[in-house]
Amino acid sequence: MLEIKNLNKRYGSFYALRNLNLTVEDGELFGFVGANGAGKTTTMRICVGLLGADSGEVFIDGKRMLSNHKLLSNKVGYVPDFFGVYPSLTSMEYMQFFAASYGLVGTDADNLCMDLLRLVKLDHKADTDVNGLSRGMKQRLCLARGLVHNPDILFLDEPASGLDPRARYELKEILKNLSSMGKTIIISSHILPELSEMCTTIGIIDHGQMMLKGTIDEIHRAAAMQSPLIVVVEEHAVDDTFRVLQEGCIYRKQNG
Ligand SMILES: Nc1ncnc2c1ncn2[C@@H]1O[C@H](COP(=O)(O)OP(=O)(O)OP(=O)(O)O)[C@@H](O)[C@H]1O
Numbered sequence: 001m002l003e004i005k006n007l008n009k010r011y012g013s014f015y016a017l018r019n020l021n022l023t024v025e026d027g028e029l030f031g032f033v034g035a036n037g038a039g040k041t042t043t044m045r046i047c048v049g050l051l052g053a054d055s056g057e058v059f060i061d062g063k064r065m066l067s068n069h070k071l072l073s074n075k076v077g078y079v080p081d082f083f084g085v086y087p088s089l090t091s092m093e094y095m096q097f098f099a100a101s102y103g104l105v106g107t108d109a110d111n112l113c114m115d116l117l118r119l120v121k122l123d124h125k126a127d128t129d130v131n132g133l134s135r136g137m138k139q140r141l142c143l144a145r146g147l148v149h150n151p152d153i154l155f156l157d158e159p160a161s162g163l164d165p166r167a168r169y170e171l172k173e174i175l176k177n178l179s180s181m182g183k184t185i186i187i188s189s190h191i192l193p194e195l196s197e198m199c200t201t202i203g204i205i206d207h208g209q210m211m212l213k214g215t216i217d218e219i220h221r222a223a224a225m226q227s228p229l230i231v232v233v234e235e236h237a238v239d240d241t242f243r244v245l246q247e248g249c250i251y252r253k254q255n256g
Pocket residue numbers: 011014016034035036037038039040041042043190
């Protein structure tokens with residue numbers, strides 16, 4: 001289980017995260033939704049150890065992580081919102097490079113790299129230069145790279161941005177597959193519908209704070225409650241308006 005407790009992060013005098021609290025259960029496919037600048041990337045970068053927090057803590061399975069970088073880097077994988085790819089390598093060499101950075105070399109490592117390329121449907125591009133991959137393929141290669149050390153929790157920062165519908169569909173299928181293999185997946189987007197059909201749970205971040213968390217139905221209901229319909233009526237019509245509104249509710253109830 002991932003628990004983020006009272007996380008604060010300032011850039012200069014600007015608070016990017018304010019007492020951010022979030023719990024993600026094991027095996028969840030969690031959608032982390034927020035507008036541009038809400039604090040998604042900042043949260044993820046802290047959770048994977050790439051950025052320091054001012055205060056607060058990240059726990060995985062009850063263990064403090066922010067002061068334990070070695071354990072943290074074994075537990076988490078990260079797919080950033082930009083392509084960190086080296087064009088002069090083939091897809092396979094790229095994977096081998098990252099495997100080696102975790103001390104994985106030799107035949108077993110090569111087999112692992114090939115398995116991961118197969119998992120993200122890039123095995124047929126193993127010998128292709130990274131330069132020769134499409135955007136969706138590069139994104140999937142970054143995903144394979146993030147899995148090389150078999151992390152329990154995978155963070156993906158806006159992985160679907162810039163992908164065409166087919167590439168998005170392929171990515172979603174791969175993520176669902178990973179989820180069914182037991183990985184905990186946290187995926188950010190600024191578009192709720194993009195995540196709603198794929199994620200088991202959604203959390204909404206705004207101005208560095210978690211605003212809502214729940215299933216997609218719960219989020220829709222809570223959002224509707226936060227946008228009440230305000231009806232202004234003349235004083236003499238108040239009783240009639242109440243009656244009509246109540247009848248309306250009964251009518252909807254009777255129709256299920
Ligand atoms: N290195 C930085 N220096 C100063 N301010 C920063 C820095 N990085 C982020 N910020 C600010 O912190 C806030 C949160 O940024 P963050 O990148 O975490 O948002 P985000 O939710 O990932 O946005 P987006 O959807 O645009 O990727 C923003 O107001 C941003 O301008």
